[in-house]
Amino acid sequence: MLTISQIEIINRLHFDNPWWETGCIELRYQDYPRRFYFASFFKLVKESSINRAAVLMGPRRVGKTVMVYHVVDKLLKEGVEAKQILYVSLETPLYTGLSLEKIVNLFQSEFNHKRHDGLFIIFDEIQYLAGWEVHLKSLVDSYPTYKFIATGSAAAALKLKSRESGAGRFTDFLLPPLTFAEYLAFIGKVEDLIVQNEWQEDDWIAKNIHELNKEFINYLNFGGYPEAVFSNLVKHDSARYIKSDIIDKVLLRDLPSLYGISDVQELNKLFTTIAYNTGNEISLDSLSKSSGVSKNTIKKYIEYLEAAFLIKIVNRVDFSSKTFKRATTFKVYLTNPSMRAALFGPVDDDHLAMGALTETAIFSQWSHSDTIDNLHYARWNTGEVDIVWLNFATQKPAWCVEVKWSDQPCSDSRLLKGVISYAKNNGINRIRVTTKTILKTGTFDDVEIKFQPSATYAYILGANILNEKALEKRITKLSAE
Numbered sequence: 001m002l003t004i005s006q007i008e009i010i011n012r013l014h015f016d017n018p019w020w021e022t023g024c025i026e027l028r029y030q031d032y033p034r035r036f037y038f039a040s041f042f043k044l045v046k047e048s049s050i051n052r053a054a055v056l057m058g059p060r061r062v063g064k065t066v067m068v069y070h071v072v073d074k075l076l077k078e079g080v081e082a083k084q085i086l087y088v089s090l091e092t093p094l095y096t097g098l099s100l101e102k103i104v105n106l107f108q109s110e111f112n113h114k115r116h117d118g119l120f121i122i123f124d125e126i127q128y129l130a131g132w133e134v135h136l137k138s139l140v141d142s143y144p145t146y147k148f149i150a151t152g153s154a155a156a157a158l159k160l161k162s163r164e165s166g167a168g169r170f171t172d173f174l175l176p177p178l179t180f181a182e183y184l185a186f187i188g189k190v191e192d193l194i195v196q197n198e199w200q201e202d203d204w205i206a207k208n209i210h211e212l213n214k215e216f217i218n219y220l221n222f223g224g225y226p227e228a229v230f231s232n233l234v235k236h237d238s239a240r241y242i243k244s245d246i247i248d249k250v251l252l253r254d255l256p257s258l259y260g261i262s263d264v265q266e267l268n269k270l271f272t273t274i275a276y277n278t279g280n281e282i283s284l285d286s287l288s289k290s291s292g293v294s295k296n297t298i299k300k301y302i303e304y305l306e307a308a309f310l311i312k313i314v315n316r317v318d319f320s321s322k323t324f325k326r327a328t329t330f331k332v333y334l335t336n337p338s339m340r341a342a343l344f345g346p347v348d349d350d351h352l353a354m355g356a357l358t359e360t361a362i363f364s365q366w367s368h369s370d371t372i373d374n375l376h377y378a379r380w381n382t383g384e385v386d387i388v389w390l391n392f393a394t395q396k397p398a399w400c401v402e403v404k405w406s407d408q409p410c411s412d413s414r415l416l417k418g419v420i421s422y423a424k425n426n427g428i429n430r431i432r433v434t435t436k437t438i439l440k441t442g443t444f445d446d447v448e449i450k451f452q453p454s455a456t457y458a459y460i461l462g463a464n465i466l467n468e469k470a471l472e473k474r475i476t477k478l479s480a481e
Contacts, residue, residue, distance in 0.1 A: 009094060009095070010106060013086070013088070016089065016092075017086060017087050019082040019085065020082050025069050025073045026069075029069040029073070032070075033185075033226075035066075035067055035182065036185070037067070037173075037175055037368065040173075041067060041071070041173050042071060044173055045071055045147060046147075048147070051140060051141075051169070053136055053147075053169060054147070054148070054149045054150070054170075054173060055149075055151075055171065055173065056149065056152075056173050056175055057174050057175065058151075058153065058174055058175035058176060058309055059177065059308065059309035059310065060245070061246050062176065062177050062178070062224075064153070064175055065089075065124055065151065071120075071122070071149065072120075072122070080120065084118065085120045086107045086120070087124065088103055090126055090128045091128055100129065100132070100135040104139060104146075107121070115143060115145075116145050117145065117146075118146075118147075119147070120149065121147070121148050122151075123150045124150075125152065125153060126150040127254075136148060136169075136170070137169045137170075153309075174309075175368075176309070176335060176367030177335060177336040177367070178219075178224050178225065178229070179364075179365050180219050180462050181462035181463040182466070184215060186226065187215070187229060189215060192207065192208075193208060193211055193212045194207065194212070194456075195207050202460070202463075202467070203460060204459055205456065206439075206453060206455065206456045209439075209453050210437070212453070212455045212456065213436070213453070213455050215455075216361075216454070219361065220337045220347055220358075221238060221338060221341040221346040222234075222235055222238035222242070222341065222346075224339075225241075225246070225338060238338065238342060239341065239343075239346070241342075242338055242341075243342045246342075247342065250308050251267055252264050252268070255267065259304050261304070266291075266297070269292065269293070270293050270301050271301075271305060271311075274302075274332050274334075275334055275339055275343050275344075277332070278333055278357070279331065279333060279357065279359040279360045279363075280331065280356055281377075283328055283329045283330075284298055284328065302332075310335060310339070311333065312335055313331070313332055314330060314331040314333060314363070314375060314376060314377055315330055315376055316329060316377055317376045317397075319421075320426070321378065321388065321390060323376070331377055333360050333363045333364065334360055336364060337357045337361045337364065340353065340357060340360070358403055358404075358405045358454045361454075362403055362434070363387070365461035365462045366465065368465055369465050374389050374391070374392065375388070375390075376388045376389075376390050378422055383417065383418025383421060384418055385400050385402060385419045385422045386402050386403045387402075387403065388400045396426065396427070397426050399428060399430075399432070400423060400428060402419040402434070403434045404433060404434055404435055404436070404454070406436055407438045409451070410440065410442075416433060416444065420445055420449075424445065424446070429447065429448060430447070431447060431448070432449075432457070433449055433451050433452075434453065434454040435454065436454065438451050438453065439451060439452055439456070
């Protein structure tokens with residue numbers, strides 16, 4: 001039996017790291033726009049005061065590999081020697097069976113690097129190496145002057161939650177699908193459609209709400225993935241692209257191989273059921289009946305789907321904002337509304353799913369916020385509220401938002417009875433209600449209401465959450481003010 005030679009491996013390393021010869025990354029990556037998250041991630045890469053690997057996590061096709069190429073580009077432009085930067089995609093068959101340390105040793109040997117040199121080493125799609133967290137922690141401990149960067153699509157989230165093997169040695173960074181603010185920036189329409197409120201720094205107003213809504217619907221259908229935004233071929237067949245290249249690969253390959261799932265059709269049926277009901281309250285009982293999967297299996301699968309960044313579970317509070325010790329009902333949101341369109345067809349302005357997808361899109365803007373777990377929804381016998389931000393320290397809600405894809409609540413206060421009664425019961429004086437096109441403020445039953453178009457609110461959330469100052473303030477001010 002033939003074995004892969006060391007020369008072949010070295011040749012492949014040279015192929016994957018063209019800057020060793022050219023001094024720059026490939027032109028196609030240079031031309032690709034940077035995600036708004038890039039500056040924050042690059043700071044993490046350059047952080048040298050603590051000895052930790054930077055682990056870039058996120059679903060498939062959101063731009064993790066492109067982002068690490070942009071890291072390489074900026075390092076080169078800042079004067080880092082090209083041969084001090086190594087990029088390795090562990091998805092490449094040639095590297096199968098190689099340990100991380102063996103790859104590092106080959107890199108050291110090729111350029112005579114010393115143990116205390118300042119190297120940057122990138123392992124792309126690290127979850128394809130079994131026990132990767134143990135190997136990476138060992139390297140971080142052994143080479144404190146090297147900066148290790150890893151990316152992962154599926155296993156990373158589940159394994160990093162425990163922090164057992166990588167305790168104190170990994171810093172994770174989530175790269176979610178495109179926010180609506182990024183989407184508008186990528187297509188070059190921010191200046192045409194959005195203007196900053198001259199009286200409030202963190203607020204924006206639609207120049208033309210009808211045109212903004214058109215782009216918001218495009219965002220719901222395909223706008224969460226950078227490649228879909230820039231490729232006309234992908235854009236016009238986004239359902240095939242998203243389903244075959246993103247959803248199917250995760251459901252049929254990644255999750256079964258990583259977690260030993262034998263019945264992939266069962267997993268696929270469950271995900272399809274969840275995707276169809278994104279933004280709606282569901283229960284384990286109802287999921288079990290509709291999908292034909294046992295409740296215990298559903299619990300496992302939901303954990304796996306969340307680890308693969310396909311869904312996010314949101315828990316319920318009651319009328320007094322008390323959480324439930326035993327959660328029998330909950331909401332499940334797709335992390336990217338485009339996945340629903342890929343499975344069930346694109347939506348338009350009047351589609352029955354617009355309400356649930358608008359709520360899904362607004363919720364997905366919070367994906368990079370470190371306060372996302374504070375988000376709940378309220379439901380009781382006579383009413384509900386879509387989004388509630390719960391202060392864990394006080395167990396009190398700081399603010400709440402009711403999401404609508406309709407202007408009717410602006411003229412019919414009966415539609416706001418639930419959110420107003422909840423606000424009054426919990427000491428909230430101001431609430432936000434999203435609309436289809438109307439921007440205005442009003443007061444009902446001593447509660448101040450800010451009516452704001454859903455598309456504008458989605459833009460504001462994405463823009464502010466991605467703003468560095470807002471991140472430092474942990475963005476708790478994104479209330480109904």
